[in-house]
Amino acid sequence: MVVQKESVIIDDLIKQIIEKRLPPGAKLPSENELAEMYDVPRITVRNALLKLEERSYIYSVQGKGRYLKEKSIPIQLPLTGKTSFTEKMEKMGYDLRTINISCEKITYDPKIYEVLQASEVDTVYQIGRLRLINEEPIAIHYSYVNEANLPTIEEDGPSILSMFAYYREQGIQRFTSRKTFLSVTFPTSKEQQLLACKSMVPLIIVESDCIDADSQSVLEHTKILYRSDKFKYDITIDI
Numbered sequence: 206m207v208v209q210k211e212s213v214i215i216d217d218l219i220k221q222i223i224e225k226r227l228p229p230g231a232k233l234p235s236e237n238e239l240a241e242m243y244d245v246p247r248i249t250v251r252n253a254l255l256k257l258e259e260r261s262y263i264y265s266v267q268g269k270g271r272y273l274k275e276k277s278i279p280i281q282l283p284l285t286g287k288t289s290f291t292e293k294m295e296k297m298g299y300d301l302r303t304i305n306i307s308c309e310k311i312t313y314d315p316k317i318y319e320v321l322q323a324s325e326v327d328t329v330y331q332i333g334r335l336r337l338i339n340e341e342p343i344a345i346h347y348s349y350v351n352e353a354n355l356p357t358i359e360e361d362g363p364s365i366l367s368m369f370a371y372y373r374e375q376g377i378q379r380f381t382s383r384k385t386f387l388s389v390t391f392p393t394s395k396e397q398q399l400l401a402c403k404s405m406v407p408l409i410i411v412e413s414d415c416i417d418a419d420s421q422s423v424l425e426h427t428k429i430l431y432r433s434d435k436f437k438y439d440i441t442i443d444i
Contacts, residue, residue, distance in 0.1 A: 209237065210243070210245045210249050211249055211252050211253040211256070213243065214239070214243055214245070214249070214250060214253035215253050215256060215257060216269050217231075217243075218253075218257060218262070218358070219262065222262060222273060227273050227318065228273070229273055229274065229275050229276040230272060230273060230274075230275050230276070231272065231273045232269075232270055232271070232272050232273075233254075233263060233270065233271045233272065233273065235270060236250045236251055236254070239254075243275075244436075249351060254271060258271070258403070259394070259403045259404065259405045260320075260405050260406065261274060261316065261402065261403055261405075261406045261434035261435075262274060265301070267276065273380075274434065274435075278338065278339070278341075278435060278436050278437065279436070279437045279438075279439060280299070280338070280343065280436045280437065280438055280439065281293065281297060281438075281439045288366070289369035289370070290344075290346065290367075290369055290429075291303065291366070291367045291370070294336075294338065299338050299339075300338060300339050301336065301337070301338055302336075302337045302338075302340065303334050303335070303336055303337075303366040303367070304334065304335045304337070305332075305333070305334055305362075305364060305365060305366060306333040306334060306335050307331060307332065307333035307397065308330060308331070308333075308358075308359070308362030308363045308365075309331055310328055310329070310330055310331075311329050311331050311349065311356075313325055314329075317329060317349050317426050318361065319341065319422060320349075320414055320426040321350070321351045321423055321425070321426055322351075322422075322423055323351045323353065325397070327351050327352065327353050328351075328352040328353075329349055329350065329351055330350055330352060330358050330359065330362055331345050331347055331348070331349055332347070332348045332349075332350065332358075332365055332368065333345060333346065333348075333367060334346045334365075335399055335400075338436075341401075341435055342399060342400045342401050342402075342430055343400075343431065343435070343436055344400075344429055344430060344431045344432065345396065345399055345400065345430045346427065346428075346429050347428045347429070347430075347431070348368050348425045348426075348427055349425055349426040349427075349428075350368075350414075350424065350425045354422070354424070355375065368415070368424075368425060369415075372415075372424060373418075377417050377419075377424070378419075378430070379417070379418035379419055380415055380416065380417065380418055380424070381415075381416050381418040382413050382414055382415055382416060383414055383416065384411070384413065385411060385412070385413040385432070386410075386411070386412045386413070387409065387410065387411055388409075388410045388412075389407050389408065389409060389410065389433075390407070390408050390410055390430070391404060391405065391406070391407060391408065392404060392406065392408055392424070392430070396408070396430060400430070400432050402432055402434060406432065406433060406434045407433045408430045408431060408432065408433060409424050409430070409431040409433055409438065410428065410429070410430055410431075411427075411428075411429045411431065412426070412427065412428050412429075413426075413427050414426050415427060
């Protein structure tokens with residue numbers, strides 16, 4: 206019965222959010238007020254609010270109360286490998302900052318090695334970058350590259366912020382891609398720290414590849430994890 210009452214509160218508040226009866230940034234009634242409104246014990250209200258906070262519908266400010274999350278920032282989601290993420294974000298006027306978070310060899314992964322047309326004896330590196338817009342972490346970008354194609358990647362990798370810029374330094378100027386796949390996952394503890402999100406916040410996964418348009422050789426396999434709570438993604442326009 207307690208779980209059912211929690212669900213009633215959660216469902217009702219989500220409905221109010223969807224119907225805009227609770228506008229972005231609005232302060233929620235106190236636990237005592239909600240307990241009286243729903244005729245339940247205060248602990249039931251608290252548990253319901255904690256679940257809404259875990260899903261990132263609301264957030265709490267110590268000593269002030271709980272608030273509905275602010276309006277999502279609209280972001281155009283890159284779905285092709287023709288233009289870099291950095292170039293797209295800058296072209297659209299977003300305040301983008303990138304942090305290199307990793308450059309490491311990966312263990313053999315049949316899927317990634319097949320995409321990269323790498324043999325089992327080849328060395329594949331993962332180059333990770335954290336993307337922030339308006340200083341809010343939006344995404345983690347992982348690029349998987351074959352050392353056989355980029356012999357200095359171990360040395361260069363830790364300083365790479367844009368793979369496209371790096372490829373241009375190597376003399377590659379035009380890019381394309383093949384298939385793009387979208388899926389959903391939940392963040393690991395490490396990803397929660399990097400993206401400053403809760404464990405129940407869904408992440409949108411975009412997987413694709415990047416190809417040298419002139420030689421048609423595969424440059425990288427790309428996996429991007431996007432936060433779904435702070436941003437609203439537009440996938441209808443390709444720039």
